[in-house]
Each structure stands twice: as structure tokens, then as C-alpha cells.
Amino acid sequence: MNCEDIEKLSPLWHTGELEPARQTAFDTHVATCQDCADALRSQISVDSSLRDVVLAVDPHLQQSARRIETRVAAEIAGERSRRWLFPSIAAAAAAIAAVIFIAIPRPAAKVDARVLADASRDHTVEVIQNAPRHWRTDPSEIAAIVASQGVSAADVKALEATGYRLDRAKICRVAGLPYLHLVYAKAGREFSVYMRKKSDQPLPDALSVAGSLQVASFSRGRVQAVVVTEASVADCDRFTHTAEAAL
């Protein structure tokens, strides 16, 4: 593989779509070619800046979204009511339907869905693809960044009850918010735990599957966390429940 191939295939590298053989050849070339390594770092830097800006918390976005949903509800009710014979009844039905529609329980709406998607993407890039990142492996450095996020070192340690050891840590942004990215490992198997001090924004308790990844999340004690792994659904479920019980 040469520099031209790297340039051409880099979009697939970023999205994790390279076949294993090409991935290996790609990584081998980048490891020995400073120009290509610099180019990839440059692309990662641009991507990171773009995500920071576009995903920044914006209260107006939520307000606009609610406004759109109200208009959609009214429009749907209106479309239904146009089949009715009496306009006054139709208007009343439209109003009632709009209220019912807006009041529909939407379990995932309580959750910022970006958290799970962002965590999955972050795990893919930083753990599976092992993109260059400034990881902390020294216990004192890890303790410092854990404390900086208002999280107790005891809570981070408690997750080792899963049988997996804390291998490395860093701070990253998930859905525009800072999270501790903790990687717990055992025998080559790794779990990313995105942890932050418990906030008003709840996370889902359900286990979900995103492509080849398992994604789970929980809020317990003083923290909330998203777990991402390539391990099996059963292993992810076991890890998550043990972690919850330990907190």
C-alpha cells in the first residue's frame, strides 16, 4: 500500500469500514510513513473540531424541535380530519389529536440519543482503531483526571469488581459533554466505560446493539455511565450488571 492508497482509503479508515487485510496494510504503512500519519492526525483534528462545534449544547435546538413536533402533530391531525364531513367536528378532533400525539410516551425522548451514538463512534475510533490519543495510564494521572470530573476514585475502582482491570483513561466529549473514558481490560477483551457525575439528563437502562458493538448504560449512586464493547451481549450484560451492583 502506498501514500496514494492511504489518501484514497482514509474515509473508510475513519468510519471503520476497511476489511481486516486492508486495515492491517493501512496501519502498517501509516506506522512507517510520517507524511501519512500527519495527514491522518490533521483529519482527526478537523473532525474533532467539527464535532465540538456542531454538537455543542444548544437550548434553542430543543425548543425548535418541540415546535416542529407540535406543527407536525397538528398537520397530521389536519390530514386525518379533512376526511370528515363537518368542519367543526374536524377542528375539534384535530386539536384533541394534537394533544394526544404530543402526549404519547416516547421512552427514548427522555434520553439524548447522541450519547449512545457518540460513545459507540468514540469506542470504534479510540479503542478498536486505536487512533492516536493522549491516554493516561499512570494511576496518579488517572486519579487527577477522575477528580477533575467530580467523580470518586472509589467508583472508578469499584468497576474492577467485574473482573476487568482499569487499563487507561482520558477525557473525551460525548454529545458535547465531557465524560471520563475508562477502558477496562482482561485477556485482550476491552470495555469502554464513559462515566460522568450523575446529572439531570437521564440515560437509558436498556441494553442495545449497534452493529457489531454492544452498548448499555446505567445510572447508579453518584455516576451515570455508558458501556461499549465488542464482547457478546451476554458478557456486556454481565459486565454492566456487576458494575451497577458494585456502585
Added chain:
Amino acid sequence: MQTRDEEFGEVALTQTVNLLRFARRLTSDPSSAEDLVQETLMRAWRAFDQFRGGTNARAWLFRIMLNVFYGQGRKGHLTLVPLGDLDGPTVDGRNQNLEVSDALARLPADQRAVLLLGVVEGFTCREMSDMLAIPMGTVMSRLSRARGAMRRQLGVAENEAGAKVEAYSQRESS
């Protein structure tokens, strides 16, 4: 047993914020973006019987949105983002957000769309190819051109990118 409204609420309305965030950057205008999302959700509602449970709802909705957007003759349309409407406070006293937004807005719409879909929304090249009904190679070349243009506009030289990433990590952990 869920009603059609409940199913639609779970499948589509949970994506309203994601659709709107994408639409605002795509159209470069908050008002047009709201109209675009509303039209997208209405088309999704009308076609909801064709949606198969278990398939990728996000991809389905974004595909509808792109069809609406390009169907309105906006292909290649270029307008600048009204920066003050879209961006929050600046970082470190600099106009970093504005610089990135400005660079994004200067991209041709085709490149801006794949960059947002791939980098921000996390779609794969394969998914974008299906969504936009264009070959994978075209998606890849648009992504490469978009990243290159952003890099040039932001003045991120390749030899300084590593330092920027490092500085970012340091700032985050301080």
C-alpha cells in the same frame, strides 16, 4: 400493542433534534431548517406503513430529508451560515466556533452533507452511498475533498495537527 402514532413517535420523533441539527447546517438557515424537518417528518408519516421495524430508522429519515432537500433544487446551492444564529459562546476567547462554522458553510452542499453525515452523525460510507444513491467511491472522494477544504480553511497544517490534538487533550484534562 402499539398504535401507529406511538410507533411513529418512537421511530421518528426521537430523531427530531438530530434531523434539525443536520438541517440547520445543511440549509444554513434556521427557518428553512425547521421547514425541512417538518416536511421530512410529514413524508415519513405518510410513508410509515412502508417502514420495516428493525431497520435503520435514522438512515431512513435522513434519506427522506436529503430527498426533500435536493428535490427542492438546492443541489450545489451555497449560502453562508448566519453565524450568530447557530453558534454559542466562543472558546478560549477566540472565534473558534465561528471559524469552523464558516469553513463548513463555505463547502459545496454535496461535500457539506457527507461531512456532516459521516463525521457528526456517524454514518458509514456504505450507508451514505445508499442514502444519497451515489457510488461509494463518490462518497469517499467527497469526504476527502471536504476534509481537505476544511483543513485548508482552518489553517490546520499537517505538521501542526498532532500538536493541536495534543493541546486539545491537555486542555480537556486540565
